[in-house]
Amino acid sequence: MTCKSAHDRDLIRSYMQGDEKSFENLLNKHKARIYTSIYMFVKDKDLANDLFQETFIKIIDTFRSGRYNEEGKFLQWALRISYNLCVDHFRKNKRRPTVAASDDFDILDILKVNEDNQETRIMKRQTYDKVRQLVDCLPKEQREVIILRHYAELSFKEIAQLTKVSINTALGRMRYALINIRRMIEERQISLQ
Known part of the structure; x- marks a missing residue:
């Protein structure tokens, strides 16, 4: 057991014993990753x-x-709950998520990036935008594994458990996602530099 999971367990126990501040600490510790996913x-x-x-x-x-x-x-448990709520939402509404141009949330606001000059920041933002657009073009299963692996930072074992597939299937979906992204980069002659 890691120190991180032991600390979570202590916060949960304290909260269950009536310490509301412990839950607030637990929430603050994990809210960025859960919200981002x-x-x-x-x-x-x-x-x-x-x-x-x-x-x-x-x-x-x-x-x-x-x-x-x-x-x-x-x-992992909290991410599974959030994942199931997302799946339930789309089952109820039977629609595919789309990106609206007016969205003011940006994953880059949560990621910690070293201070760069303005030109480097603009280039990084453009690269991230291009990659996000390519990820959005992937089939649902491939998009899921990319998001869970790179944005939620889950292991392939955790992704397999969360999506109820074998580890080999999760790895295969990642492989095909990367192949498809490379293919789209070549076909569209996109520069990621």
């Missing part, structure tokens, strides 16, 4: 906020009812 699926800031809140309502309900299974993997 939700947003990358739904591509809508308001919907992402709603699903993020719904995720933590479910987490609180599970804690308060004593149904939390303490395995030392709070983040």
Whole structure:
């Protein structure tokens, strides 16, 4: 067990014993990764906020009812809840997420980037934008594995468990996603420099 999961477990225990500040600390510790993974699926800031809140309502309900299974993997469990809420949303609405030009959320706001000069920042932003557009063009299963691996930073084992497929299937989806991205870069003659 890692120090990080032990710390989460301590925060959860403190919260379940009545310390509201412990839950706030747990939320602050993981909110960026959970919100980012939700947003990358739904591509809508308001919907992402709603699903993020719904995720933590479910987490609180599970804690308060004593149904939390303490395995030392709070983040993976919370991401699974958020993932399932996203899937449920799209099943109910049967629509594919789209990116609106007016979205004011940007993954780069959460990522920590070393201070660069203005030109380097512009080039990085343009590269990230191009990569995001390519990821959005991937089939759903491939897009999922890219988001979960690179934005939510899950291992392939965690991705396999979350999406209910084998590790080999998750690895295969990543491989095909990278092949498809390379193909699109070549076909569209996109420069990522």
